[in-house]
Amino acid sequence: MEKYLPIGSVVQLKSGTKRIMIYGRKQQQLKSDQIWDYIACLYPEGNINEEYMFLFNHDQIEKIYFIGFQDEEELAFQKEHFE
Structure with a gap:
């Protein structure tokens, strides 16, 4: 798995x-x-307020349930910003 998961994961x-x-x-x-x-x-509540925003790093992930949407735009974005 790449280091950065797509939005919506x-x-x-x-x-x-x-x-x-x-x-x-x-x-x-x-x-x-x-x-x-x-x-x-x-999930599934969504963004409630800043008390329920979670900042974390990839190594803190225990389990991936869903990988977000990936298309040409996402792949180009990852290549430009994360490689």
Whole structure:
């Protein structure tokens, strides 16, 4: 698996009890300036508010339930930004 999963991918984190859906990649945390691989929201609820936004890195993923949509635009984006 490539390092960055596409938007819409549904995963469960190693420390998690609920699935989450990725909606952003290479995210900078405002308070610390730390760069995280992903930002996600609860699945299936979606983006509720900032208390339910999850920043995490690829190595924290326990299980991948669904890999998000991939087309030519996504593949070109990954090649340009993540390789």
